[in-house]
Amino acid sequence: MSEMWINMGPQHPMTHGLWNLRVRLDGELIKDVDPEVGYLHRGIEKISEDRHYNEVITLMDRCCYVAGFAWEHLYTIAAERALHITPPERAEYLRVLSDEFQRIASHLMWYAAFVQDIGLMSPFLYGMRDRDLILDLYQSYTGARMTYEYFRVGGVRSDLPPGFTDQARKVLDWLTPRFNEYDQLCLGSDIFHKRCDNLGVLKANDCVTHGVTGPMIRSAGLKRDLRKDRPYSVYRQLDFDVALADSADVTGRYLVRMEEMRQSVRILRQVVDWLDHHPGPVIAEELPRWLGAPYAPVGKEGYLLKRHYPKGVGFSAVEEPHGEAQAYVVNEGGEHPYRVKFRSPVFANISAARQYMVGYRVADIPPIMGSVDVCVGEVDR
Amino acid sequence: MANDVTATEKPEQNPVLWVVRPMATAARQFAKSLFRPSTIVYPYERLEDPKFRDRLEVASGKPLGVGAVWDNYRGVHALNIATCISCNLCAFSCPDICIEMVTVPGGDPKHPKKCPAIDYGKCSYCGFCSDACPEGCLTMTTRYELSTPKRAEMVYSPEKLYDVFRSKLPMNPIRLARPANEDAILLDPPLCIGCNACARDCPTQCITMLDIPKPESKPGEKLPRRIWKEPVVNDSDCVRCGTCISVCPKECLFWGTHK
Numbered sequence: 001m002s003e004m005w006i007n008m009g010p011q012h013p014m015t016h017g018l019w020n021l022r023v024r025l026d027g028e029l030i031k032d033v034d035p036e037v038g039y040l041h042r043g044i045e046k047i048s049e050d051r052h053y054n055e056v057i058t059l060m061d062r063c064c065y066v067a068g069f070a071w072e073h074l075y076t077i078a079a080e081r082a083l084h085i086t087p088p089e090r091a092e093y094l095r096v097l098s099d100e101f102q103r104i105a106s107h108l109m110w111y112a113a114f115v116q117d118i119g120l121m122s123p124f125l126y127g128m129r130d131r132d133l134i135l136d137l138y139q140s141y142t143g144a145r146m147t148y149e150y151f152r153v154g155g156v157r158s159d160l161p162p163g164f165t166d167q168a169r170k171v172l173d174w175l176t177p178r179f180n181e182y183d184q185l186c187l188g189s190d191i192f193h194k195r196c197d198n199l200g201v202l203k204a205n206d207c208v209t210h211g212v213t214g215p216m217i218r219s220a221g222l223k224r225d226l227r228k229d230r231p232y233s234v235y236r237q238l239d240f241d242v243a244l245a246d247s248a249d250v251t252g253r254y255l256v257r258m259e260e261m262r263q264s265v266r267i268l269r270q271v272v273d274w275l276d277h278h279p280g281p282v283i284a285e286e287l288p289r290w291l292g293a294p295y296a297p298v299g300k301e302g303y304l305l306k307r308h309y310p311k312g313v314g315f316s317a318v319e320e321p322h323g324e325a326q327a328y329v330v331n332e333g334g335e336h337p338y339r340v341k342f343r344s345p346v347f348a349n350i351s352a353a354r355q356y357m358v359g360y361r362v363a364d365i366p367p368i369m370g371s372v373d374v375c376v377g378e379v380d381r
Numbered sequence: 382m383a384n385d386v387t388a389t390e391k392p393e394q395n396p397v398l399w400v401v402r403p404m405a406t407a408a409r410q411f412a413k414s415l416f417r418p419s420t421i422v423y424p425y426e427r428l429e430d431p432k433f434r435d436r437l438e439v440a441s442g443k444p445l446g447v448g449a450v451w452d453n454y455r456g457v458h459a460l461n462i463a464t465c466i467s468c469n470l471c472a473f474s475c476p477d478i479c480i481e482m483v484t485v486p487g488g489d490p491k492h493p494k495k496c497p498a499i500d501y502g503k504c505s506y507c508g509f510c511s512d513a514c515p516e517g518c519l520t521m522t523t524r525y526e527l528s529t530p531k532r533a534e535m536v537y538s539p540e541k542l543y544d545v546f547r548s549k550l551p552m553n554p555i556r557l558a559r560p561a562n563e564d565a566i567l568l569d570p571p572l573c574i575g576c577n578a579c580a581r582d583c584p585t586q587c588i589t590m591l592d593i594p595k596p597e598s599k600p601g602e603k604l605p606r607r608i609w610k611e612p613v614v615n616d617s618d619c620v621r622c623g624t625c626i627s628v629c630p631k632e633c634l635f636w637g638t639h640k
Contacts, residue, residue, distance in 0.1 A: 055476035058507045122407045129419045143455040143521070149507040157512070161453070184406050190399040 017376030081314030155283030214323025575608030
């Protein structure tokens with residue numbers, strides 16, 4: 001039988017967003033794949049050039065809709081380096097608190113979508129249910145469930161409400177036994193192993209060659225985690241391990257993400273304890289005019305601002321739930337960033353699709369793509 | 382690191398167990414959900430209802446609350462027209478440019494009172510406007526149901542926002558953490574012509590024009606044509622809206638810190 005191309009997507013339940021996977025098939029066998037992105041392009045990098053430094057943060061939540069805090073953190077670090085601002089320590093801990101809760105929420109969202117891809121229905125509901133508890137926590141201190149707009153250049157928007165840390169501990173206590181339950185539902189079943197073992201294998205050297213990062217590279221046994229390798233924020237003070245697996249397949253990615261959630265709980269317990277005992281300011285004391293509370297007009301464009309503020313560039317790299325995200329902000333002295341550039345981890349991860357998909361069957365595509373954890377919002381930006 | 386987390390080999394299992402165990406977990410969850418459902422019946426029950434406020438706990442399976450979790454929600458704005466000073470800060474701070482200042486009755490003819498009208502078709506509920514509001518008259522409430530049959534109805538006039546204010550919904554108590562030392566309005570004296578534009582348009586009336594001595598004119602030198610007055614800003618009343626800077630014809634006012 002002759003070969004044929006079929007389109008998985010852009011509107012397809014497997015694709016988790018708006019992108020297209022073109023697959024060349026020989027019967028059931030995958031001969032070639034060609035991921036095609038760009039359906040969700042909103043020009044976020046270009047819009048950022050026309051916005052104040054703080055207003056770009058509203059776009060970051062739309063960048064990745066399941067891990068908004070990670071992208072806010074990424075941008076704020078880069079912008080602070082470009083503007084030569086140091087946030088207070090309590091703000092850093094609040095950011096790590098948000099980041100790690102976001103990692104759990106994002107992985108739970110991945111778990112819910114992934115198990116549905118491999119045909120399990122009820123774990124989807126459990127994953128979504130437990131993610132909702134974290135969103136409730138977010139709502140109590142940021143005011144929103146998905147688009148937080150909580151970080152500011154130079155700190156965070158506000159302090160925690162009273163009683164927050166107790167509720168956060170309750171959520172952590174609730175989540176800890178849940179992870180074992182998820183494992184029972186998946187790893188406890190041989191059907192899961194028959195479906196996922198030795199599937200979508202991407203070895204460590206291939207990961208390095210193609211820029212694949214995050215849980216995918218850790219599932220191949222390579223210990224690469226920016227929180228350890230290039231510590232940002234206060235991760236240096238926190239005690240945690242890097243989750244590793246050695247099978248480099250779909251099961252390995254599952255194991256790594258599950259272990260990462262447990263490690264996040266471990267980090268969060270330390271952060272919550274720290275926050276209980278260290279009150280303080282949450283925003284830097286020295287802020288330029290247009291970063292302070294009201295965002296007022298400043299005369300003519302750039303007038304008298306260059307006298308106040310030195311130019312600079314800022315680079316940051318953050319371990320996002322999906323992988324390593326990077327940002328570069330150029331400050332030319334005006335009130336808007338001159339240029340903002342982002343590096344999306346998922347873009348690299350799905351660009352390497354040919355490496356881990358060719359040779360498998362067409363029914364293997366949903367588990368493999370599910371294990372990559374695609375978030376198209378950040379791929380297209 | 383010594384104790385790296387490494388994936389273990391899958392345990393050998395009895396074929397009966399790998400069917401029974403996941404099913405038992407699912408059955409346990411099902412039994413729990415019969416007595417403690419995780420969801421609510423939305424149009425009839427609402428999460429922001431006071432009856433949920435104290436009962437929200439993790440263990441109940443219901444959504445979690447941290448004290449008054451819904452008070453912090455960023456929904457439709459409430460505007461207290463009476464305390465609005467027409468400073469324009471909400472419109473300037475809006476990233477989506479969805480706030481337009483429209484005239485409302487109550488101002489004098491020369492300086493009409495202008496209050497924000499918000500286009501909820503564009504609004505992203507970021508809360509920058511209520512953060513920027515110096516008088517606390519623009520806040521965000523817990524109202525979130527906005528569907529209308531007409532697009533024009535998505536633009537909320539100040540009167541409509543005032544109706545939201547009068548409905549006594551919980552106001553968002555989150556206030557932006559402000560930097561300790563804020564910039565102030567400074568004057569570049571040689572540029573000033575004493576035109577009174579800043580003092581006239583200041584929404585808080587915190588600028589006073591004070592007389593300055595007229596210098597003696599030397600022979601052969603022409604004095605600048607100006608009014609011999611200079612603005613003095615009362616920093617404690619100033620809301621840092623920047624109106625004076627934007628109306629100044631000579632660009633002699635600027636942001637800075639006092640020496």
